[in-house]
Amino acid sequence: MGESIDVVEMFKQAAFEVDNRRLPDLKPQTVITTLGMDSVAIMELVAWFEEKLGVRIPDEQLSKIRTVKDLRDTIARLLPDRQFAA
C-alpha cells in the first residue's frame, strides 16, 4: 500500500531540516556517525523519521544502527506492509 519509501532521500531531507546539512553523496552504506552530526542532532533526525512514518524505534535498537541501510532495515521491520526503495 502507498508509494515506496526511499530512506536515503528522506535522510537527506531530514539532515537538512534538522541540522541544516546537505548530503548529496549519501549512500545506503554511509555510516551515520561519520557525517559530522552530533548525538543530539542524530536523535532529532531519528525523531523526524518516526514522525514522518508514524513509527517508534525502540531505544535499545538504536545502538545497533550504524549505516543508513541499518536505519532503513529497522524501519522496514516496523512497517511490514510498506514498500521500501532498495
Place this chain on the structure above:
Amino acid sequence: MIGVVPALNACEGEHSRGFTFLGAKGPGEDLFVSFHDLRLSAQRRAAHYAAAGLRRGDRVALVVPEGEHFIPAFLGALWGGLIPVPLYPPVSLGKLDAFMEALVGILNIARPRVLVTTERVGKVLWSAVGRIASIEKVITTEELAKHAGSFPAAADVRDDEIAFLQFTSGSTALPKGVMVTHGSLVANCRAIVREGLEADGAKDKAVSWLPLYHDMGLIGFVIAPVCYRISVVFIPTMSFIKNATLWMETIHKHRATLSFAPNFAYALVTKRAKPEQIARWDLSQMRVFGCGAEPINPGTMRAFLQAMAPAGLKPEALLPCYGMAEATLAISFVPLDEPLQTDRIDAERYHADHEAAPVSNGSAFLEVVSCGRTFVGHEVTVQDDDGRILPERHIGGICFRGPSLTAGYWENPEATQAAFRDGWLHTGDLGYKVGDRVFVSGRIKDILIVNGRNYHPQGIEWLVNEIPGVRKGSSVVFTRPGAASEEIVVAAEARADDAAALKAQIVARVSEEFQLAVSDVALVPPGTLPKTSSGKLQRRKTREQYLNGSIGRTSRLGSTRLAVAKHLALSLVGRARHEVRKLLGG
C-alpha cells in the same frame, strides 16, 4: 534534616504528592506514583534483593532507561543498605561496541554482584555480562515488580556509609566512581532545597527530563524530592532529545515551578520552539530554571529568556548554578529573584596576568556568568598551585569544602588524593570570586564537556594520531565556546599536501568513533605546536594560541577562516575578538 532512607520511610500516608512518569502507561497516558506507593515499591525491591542474597554494602548495577522502573530499583537498593551503581543505557546511535567497552570497564571496577536491567535492554547486554566476573545474577525490573516475601526494615545507615557510586559520564578511559555518602546527600539536598530553592512541597512542582544515571537528574530530581516530598513530572530523556519543546509543554501543562538543565538544552529548546507554541504556553509560575553541569553561555541564557518572554517567563527565574559529582551535586546557586548577572573582564589581562579585571572602554573582553554563592556551612575559595588562597578577582583553581563533600573515588586512592587535598575538593575548574560570588571561567583539567557529556582528549588524540598524514603524536584536542555547548577543535601538525581532505578525514573518524562533531581542524606545519621543555604537547597553551588566533589561521582570508571568524564572533571569546576587529576597522 534526615537521610533519604528515613525520609522515604516517613512517606507512609503521602498519597497526594509523588512522581508522574510521562507516557509510561502508553502513548499519552501518564503514570502517577504517590510517595506512599513509591515507599512500598522500594520495599518490594529491597525484599527481592535480600532474597537474592545481597547484603549491606554489596553493589547493584542498574542499567534501566525508564524512570518508573529505575527509581524503585534504585531506592530499593538504598532501603536495604546496598550500593546502587547507576549506569547509562545503550541508547545512542550505532555505538553498541563502545558502550559495551565502557560498561565492562566501569563494572569491573565497581564489581557488582547483581545487574538490574529491563528484559529489552537485557537482550542487548548479555554479551557484556560474561566479561564481568563479579556478576552472579541478572535481575530484570519485571522480576523486581513481582510479589515478594515480607518486606525488610529500612537499613539503619550511618552518615559516613556510601549511598551510591556515581561514575563520571561518557568517559571510557579510567572511569572513576564518586562515593556519595548518606551524610553528603543529606547536607547537599538540604542546601539545594531549603537554601537554594526555598522549595515547599505543598506549593512547588518540578519537571525533569534529565537522565537518572547522572547526578543532576538523580539527586536533584529523585533523592532531594523524596527527602522533601516535592512532586516531580519525569519526561523520558529520549523524548526530550527527540522533541525538546516537550519540556516547556510539560511545565505549562503541569503548572510546574522548578526545572534544571545544562546549557545545551536551553539552546536546543530556544531553537525548536515555534512562536505559536510560545504564545500558547504559560511559564509565569516558573520560579526556577536552573542551569548547570556544563559551562554557561550568557548568549544562550539571554536568547532563552527573550524567546520565552511572551510566555510570561520572569527573567529572575533563570538560576545559573555550579556543581559536580565530587561535591555530591551543588556547590553554588545564584540567589532566588536575582536576574542573570555577568561579569565582563579584560581578555588580555585574563590570559596574560590571570586577573579578572573589569573591562575598560573598548578593550576586548570575556563575559563570565555569575554562578552565585555557596551554602551555609560550606566554603568556596580560589587557590593558586601552591594552595594559597587568592584575593578576589584573581584567577586560580576553584576549591570547595563542607558537609556536601563526597568520600572520594571508589578504590582509587591516587585520584582521591589528587582531588581531595588538605580538606578541600580541588574542582579542577578555573575561576575567581567577587565578594561571595563564584565565577567559573575555564577548566584546569582538560576534560571536554560537550552537550553535557565528558570526553577525555587523550582518546581522541590517540585516534587522530593514527590517521595517515598526521604527524605521529602531534595532535591536540580542546574545546572552544560555541553557541549551544562547547565545541571540539583538533589541532595537528601535518604536511599540507591536501589539507582539505585530511581535515575531512579527521572530522569523519572522530565523529565515527566518538559520535562527536569536530567544529574546526587547525593543521599547522610540523614542529610548531607548543611543547614543554621535555617535548610534551601543551594542550592549554595550544588552546590559548588557537583562541587568540596565532595558530589555525591561513595567511589569506580563505573560506575556512571566514567560517571560523563568523563562528568565533558568535562565541564568548569571539565577541571579544569581534570587538577588536571592529576597532581595527574589520
